[in-house]
Amino acid sequence: MLALVSPALLVILLLIVLPVGWLAWQSIYHDGFTLENYRRVFTEDIYWRSFALTFEISVAVTIIALLLGYPVAYLANSVPKGWSILILSLVVLPFWTSVLVRAYAWLALLQRTGVINQLLRYLDVISEPLALVHNTFGTVVATVHILLPFMVLPLYATMQKIPGDLMQAGASLGASPSLTFVRVFLPLSLPGVLAGCTMVFVLCLGFYITPELLGGGRTVMVSMLVSRNVELYNQFGAASAVAVALLLSVLVIFFAVSRFISLDRILGQK
Amino acid sequence: MTLKQNLRLGCALLGAIGFAAAADAAEQITFVSQGGAYQQAQTVAILDPSAKKLGITINQDSIPDAWPAIKTQVGSGKPIWDVVDTPTGYCLRGGEQGLIEKLDFSKIPNAAAMPESYRSPYSVSYEFYSSVLAFSQKTFPKDAPNSWADFWDVKKFPGRRALRNHPIATLEAALMADGVAPDKLYPLDVDRAFKKLEEIKPSITVWWTSGAQSAQLLNDGEVDMEMAWNGRVSAVAKEGAKVAFTYNQGVLQSTSLCILKGAPNLDTAVKFLNEAVDPVHQANLPLNIDYGPGNPKAFETSVIKPERAAQLPSEPANAAKQALMSYAWWSSPAGEAAEKRWASFMQK
Numbered sequence: 001m002l003a004l005v006s007p008a009l010l011v012i013l014l015l016i017v018l019p020v021g022w023l024a025w026q027s028i029y030h031d032g033f034t035l036e037n038y039r040r041v042f043t044e045d046i047y048w049r050s051f052a053l054t055f056e057i058s059v060a061v062t063i064i065a066l067l068l069g070y071p072v073a074y075l076a077n078s079v080p081k082g083w084s085i086l087i088l089s090l091v092v093l094p095f096w097t098s099v100l101v102r103a104y105a106w107l108a109l110l111q112r113t114g115v116i117n118q119l120l121r122y123l124d125v126i127s128e129p130l131a132l133v134h135n136t137f138g139t140v141v142a143t144v145h146i147l148l149p150f151m152v153l154p155l156y157a158t159m160q161k162i163p164g165d166l167m168q169a170g171a172s173l174g175a176s177p178s179l180t181f182v183r184v185f186l187p188l189s190l191p192g193v194l195a196g197c198t199m200v201f202v203l204c205l206g207f208y209i210t211p212e213l214l215g216g217g218r219t220v221m222v223s224m225l226v227s228r229n230v231e232l233y234n235q236f237g238a239a240s241a242v243a244v245a246l247l248l249s250v251l252v253i254f255f256a257v258s259r260f261i262s263l264d265r266i267l268g269q270k
Numbered sequence: 271m272t273l274k275q276n277l278r279l280g281c282a283l284l285g286a287i288g289f290a291a292a293a294d295a296a297e298q299i300t301f302v303s304q305g306g307a308y309q310q311a312q313t314v315a316i317l318d319p320s321a322k323k324l325g326i327t328i329n330q331d332s333i334p335d336a337w338p339a340i341k342t343q344v345g346s347g348k349p350i351w352d353v354v355d356t357p358t359g360y361c362l363r364g365g366e367q368g369l370i371e372k373l374d375f376s377k378i379p380n381a382a383a384m385p386e387s388y389r390s391p392y393s394v395s396y397e398f399y400s401s402v403l404a405f406s407q408k409t410f411p412k413d414a415p416n417s418w419a420d421f422w423d424v425k426k427f428p429g430r431r432a433l434r435n436h437p438i439a440t441l442e443a444a445l446m447a448d449g450v451a452p453d454k455l456y457p458l459d460v461d462r463a464f465k466k467l468e469e470i471k472p473s474i475t476v477w478w479t480s481g482a483q484s485a486q487l488l489n490d491g492e493v494d495m496e497m498a499w500n501g502r503v504s505a506v507a508k509e510g511a512k513v514a515f516t517y518n519q520g521v522l523q524s525t526s527l528c529i530l531k532g533a534p535n536l537d538t539a540v541k542f543l544n545e546a547v548d549p550v551h552q553a554n555l556p557l558n559i560d561y562g563p564g565n566p567k568a569f570e571t572s573v574i575k576p577e578r579a580a581q582l583p584s585e586p587a588n589a590a591k592q593a594l595m596s597y598a599w600w601s602s603p604a605g606e607a608a609e610k611r612w613a614s615f616m617q618k
Contacts, residue, residue, distance in 0.1 A: 044614075045614065045617075046614050046617045049617050050617065107486070113491045212479060213483065216475065216476045217435040217476060217477025217478065217479065217616065218616065220613075220616065220617055228613060232609060232610055234337075234341070234363065234367070235341075
């Protein structure tokens with residue numbers, strides 16, 4: 001058994017544990033032991049602002065992705081097999097386009113001379129173009145688009161495992177379809193909701209290209225601070241301290257969530 | 271094995287591969303620039319002719335931001351690069367931190383003949399570009415903004431604006447908008463610059479981060495005027511967009527050549543450095559791309575036609591209208607403090 005997993009373990013050790021450990025080490029060691037990098041992260045305003053903004057955006061993205069993703073997963077679950085495959089392929093399709101291309105596509109849609117503003121002006125709905133991008137709004141829209149599959153797929157997987165008989169049982173006991181949904185289906189799908197939300201939330205915390213391109217320079221998420229700090233302080237430690245702080249907050253979230261649901265259900269199917 | 275040894279082994283292996291590839295050449299160097307059309311233009315104008323003339327092999331590598339790699343390579347004790355073309359500030363900063371070789375100008379006569387403001391103890395100017403005021407000719411068919419004071423004047427010149435999300439050149443523009451003469455900028459009055467920037471901040475639609483982004487903003491009409499690099503603006507104009515720029519109050523910036531501390535082929539690297547800033551090679555660069563030669567003597571070679579020279583940022587008459595960036599100031603403690611202050615300015 002050990003012989004079989006050892007190549008994988010070695011890869012993980014070489015490509016994940018060592019580099020991350022090296023980064024973490026640099027954040028506390030630079031010509032001697034130092035907590036300067038952490039002092040900065042915990043005392044300077046801009047870090048707090050960035051972390052707060054990052055969490056706000058991540059919460060917003062998670063909620064919107066859930067509201068958009070749940071009906072899609074529900075539909076895919078309740079139609080015949082052929083249709084559900086089609087729906088899921090459409091959900092997964094954007095995966096084959098790079099994040100960069102998708103960010104530029106949103107730019108083409110949302111900017112002042114973009115499709116949406118042009119159309120609204122043509123229809124006389126607005127007289128001045130709306131500020132849809134180069135701000136937090138544009139960042140959230142594009143991020144939701146990119147992360148939606150991570151919401152839909154766990155939801156769908158969970159819904160698949162809910163026996164259809166239960167709905168019929170509910171109906172046979174006289175409950176209306178909406179009551180059956182609220183009392184039976186929704187509670188049973190909650191593990192999927194939690195799994196999807198955790199995935200989307202955690203992935204969103206580390207988003208870089210989308211806020212960089214669509215945030216107009218004002219939407220400074222934590223990942224952008226990481227890259228900025230390499231440039232600003234000329235040492236990796238200043239950047240890795242930010243990364244370690246983000247990593248720790250992710251671990252805290254995972255820990256909190258794992259008290260409600262086992263990690264197996266978030267990370268894999270059982 | 272310790273981590274450092276690991277790194278050394280990795281670098282040594284990489285070095286061995288590079289060495290094997292050119293084992294038959296007597297002398298060689300590894301030259302690093304920023305890739306793309308820019309590196310291609312250098313290859314034609316400077317690198318290939320230099321290699322031929324010196325009888326050496328120039329191995330090329332490219333990286334958008336060389337600074338972290340310079341730190342890592344020199345830190346490992348066995349750098350694999352010799353000569354780097356990088357923004358001048360990095361050469362100076364690297365020199366102060368012991369990452370860059372100090373140059374012996376008696377061995378680099380072409381550089382020794384250049385004006386002192388075009389070189390430093392660690393670097394030689396390689397090419398010039400400029401941060402200029404660019405505008406849409408659709409929005410401003412006539413009476414276009416022509417100075418940073420105009421850019422700051424949102425009443426007289428209404429329209430959407432963009433600036434670079436970086437203090438370098440932006441603080442200079444703010445001070446010029448506030449009435450400081452282009453040749454009296456340094457040392458920068460940082461407080462005054464940030465105060466002036468607060469004034470324009472609400473009218474800035476986008477703070478751009480990459481040159482490609484600044485070009486896109488102008489090309490798509492997303493902004494009506496912005497600070498951008500001259501080569502980006504002229505590329506957009508060539509594609510047919512109705513945009514133009516002025517060199518008036520531009521900020522003349524450069525990339526420089528410098529040599530990594532402990533470079534594997536130091537002597538050849540010094541020889542190459544001299545050849546790379548040869549006036550004729552330098553004069554050939556702007557025939558291939560919209561950047562100006564780092565050596566002003568290139569304009570005396572008759573390789574560059576007057577019409578072409580007039581378009582270039584470092585052409586003497588154009589240079590006279592602009593502010594020459596002081597990288598020495600930006601890599602001083604005051605400059606570094608200003609750079610750190612930028613982050614809190616942006617997030618307020």
